[in-house]
Amino acid sequence: MFGLGFSEILLITAIALVVIGPKKLPDVARALGRGFAEFKNAMGDIQRSVYSPPPGESQYLEKLLKQREHERNLEAEKVYTEADMDQPEQQDNPPQDKPLGDEESSGKVEG
Known part of the structure; x- marks a missing residue:
């Protein structure tokens, strides 16, 4: 001791x-x-x-913690929604490759 x-x-x-x-x-x-x-x-x-915290303070801290968690969830949903809006909508038919002309397919380079 x-x-x-x-x-x-x-x-x-x-x-x-x-x-x-x-x-x-x-x-x-x-x-x-x-x-x-x-x-x-x-x-x-x-x-x-x-x-030890004063009486009632632990309840206040729990309430504050839940409020902050709720705010974080709302912010995350907002960011996720904004990210979805920023992405262009996907088309049902994706763009197809264009057929190459004779000049492009022969591999000759003019210079």
Whole structure:
């Protein structure tokens, strides 16, 4: 939790045993545990209040997202419709190749 290894924790425990005494050490450890638990719960509450959106904002964001998606769909339909209008209509009979005249078919080049 605090980046302490086993040897550091053992050293802190030994010092606490000497300073506090063996009779009061369980009570002090229990109080420290409760204090850390309360601190952890308070930090969790603060993080939830900071990172969670205010009530009603999630509904607003969902509504805004749907509106933007609808606008994109309308824009895409508009572009698609304009592209269809820009293309010339296809004729039922495609143009046929013209027969080549004698000059063009003989391969002679006049110059």
